[in-house]
Amino acid sequence: MDRLKEKIRTEGTAIGKDIVKVDGFLNHQIDVKFLHEIGEEFARRFEGVQVDRILTVESSGIAIASCTAPYFDYPPVVFAKKAAPNTMVEGFYEEEARSFTKGTVSRLRVAKQFLRSGENVLILDDFLAYGEASLALVEMVRKAGAQVAGIGIVIEKGFQGGSDKLRARGCRVESLAVIEKIEDGEITFGGGDAGE
Amino acid sequence: MDRLKEKIRTEGTAIGKDIVKVDGFLNHQIDVKFLHEIGEEFARRFEGVQVDRILTVESSGIAIASCTAPYFDYPPVVFAKKAAPNTMVEGFYEEEARSFTKGTVSRLRVAKQFLRSGENVLILDDFLAYGEASLALVEMVRKAGAQVAGIGIVIEKGFQGGSDKLRARGCRVESLAVIEKIEDGEITFGGGDAGE
Numbered sequence: 001m002d003r004l005k006e007k008i009r010t011e012g013t014a015i016g017k018d019i020v021k022v023d024g025f026l027n028h029q030i031d032v033k034f035l036h037e038i039g040e041e042f043a044r045r046f047e048g049v050q051v052d053r054i055l056t057v058e059s060s061g062i063a064i065a066s067c068t069a070p071y072f073d074y075p076p077v078v079f080a081k082k083a084a085p086n087t088m089v090e091g092f093y094e095e096e097a098r099s100f101t102k103g104t105v106s107r108l109r110v111a112k113q114f115l116r117s118g119e120n121v122l123i124l125d126d127f128l129a130y131g132e133a134s135l136a137l138v139e140m141v142r143k144a145g146a147q148v149a150g151i152g153i154v155i156e157k158g159f160q161g162g163s164d165k166l167r168a169r170g171c172r173v174e175s176l177a178v179i180e181k182i183e184d185g186e187i188t189f190g191g192g193d194a195g196e
Numbered sequence: 197m198d199r200l201k202e203k204i205r206t207e208g209t210a211i212g213k214d215i216v217k218v219d220g221f222l223n224h225q226i227d228v229k230f231l232h233e234i235g236e237e238f239a240r241r242f243e244g245v246q247v248d249r250i251l252t253v254e255s256s257g258i259a260i261a262s263c264t265a266p267y268f269d270y271p272p273v274v275f276a277k278k279a280a281p282n283t284m285v286e287g288f289y290e291e292e293a294r295s296f297t298k299g300t301v302s303r304l305r306v307a308k309q310f311l312r313s314g315e316n317v318l319i320l321d322d323f324l325a326y327g328e329a330s331l332a333l334v335e336m337v338r339k340a341g342a343q344v345a346g347i348g349i350v351i352e353k354g355f356q357g358g359s360d361k362l363r364a365r366g367c368r369v370e371s372l373a374v375i376e377k378i379e380d381g382e383i384t385f386g387g388g389d390a391g392e
Contacts, residue, residue: 029310030258030273032265058255059275062226066262069228077226079255114225 001176039068042152045174052119060126080108095136117145128153131162197372235264241370248315256322276304291332313341324349327358
């Protein structure tokens with residue numbers, strides 16, 4: 001997605017060899033109009049795929065899922081929570097997800113009532129690195145007896161292997177921009193983002 | 197907003213005297229189509245008010261802000277973060293906000309570059325209880341030399357005094373549903389939600 005790569009290049013910041021900061025339109029400040037373009041592009045990539053529900057992770061996935069839902073005729077969106085608030089009293093699916101970028105391990109939880117057997121679930125997330133968060137979501141979907149309709153990623157760091165792991169689990173992955181290298185403040189994109 | 201009250205009544209759960217759980221459409225599962233109705237209603241309430249930016253708090257404010265931005269011609273949305281990720285390296289505004297409902301104190305942070313002097317900022321949030329989170333956001337807006345254009349709340353717990361505190365600080369508060377009492381699993385709404 002050329003507009004996305006352009007925005008990453010002009011508005012993103014490369015930090016070291018691993019981190020791209022896109023706080024200006026995705027992770028802190030949100031460009032809602034642009035996220036609607038992202039949503040339309042996901043709909044184009046997954047055209048013809050039945051999507052009964054969108055599943056994402058708080059916090060940065062929420063805006064992406066909210067701006068994508070209209071292009072799939074408003075399926076329910078559910079976001080995995082990273083901590084258990086005192087109001088989550090009923091049963092939930094729980095999976096651990098390590099973030100190598102942040103050096104943290106999160107417990108992701110989704111209430112059982114919001115993932116239903118037989119549903120086709122589109123997983124969306126802002127970044128795909130080592131794939132830990134997405135793998136946790138795939139696990140939850142399958143525990144619920146639902147199917148993964150696909151995984152839509154805004155920015156994949158292709159050199160960290162996440163998409164290979166997800167494809168090995170039988171999932172279709174569509175990444176709108178694939179970064180192959182981050183070096184000396186330069187971001188190099190790969191050709192892995194099919195559909196252009 | 198009658199549709200909202202109806203949804204709270206039929207889909208919400210009253211817990212004790214203080215908590216209303218609306219995980220089915222707002223705080224865990226998100227009804228994006230309904231949030232667009234919420235966004236339109238905020239636009240109607242704040243008609244004629246200049247809004248240069250929408251400010252909210254992660255996580256539950258993000259979907260509301262994302263679905264409201266289109267009805268204000270897509271101003272930038274920024275959400276206050278509750279913890280400092282390792283990528284927030286530059287200067288930020290920081291305020292503490294106590295959540296009496298959750299029994300926690302959060303440090304809310306917004307990067308200085310995403311709140312600018314002279315802007316008119318619409319603050320949005322899912323719940324207004326004692327007003328701590330909203331007061332923290334008001335404080336940040338003012339420290340940045342910006343103005344509070346207004347505060348839009350989806351569900352106000354009117355008996356906890358938050359809106360009085362915010363009005364005493366000179367802010368216009370528009371709550372789409374005001375709960376006056378929670379008792380024996382029953383939710384009683386007040387007449388404080390002007391505009392109907």
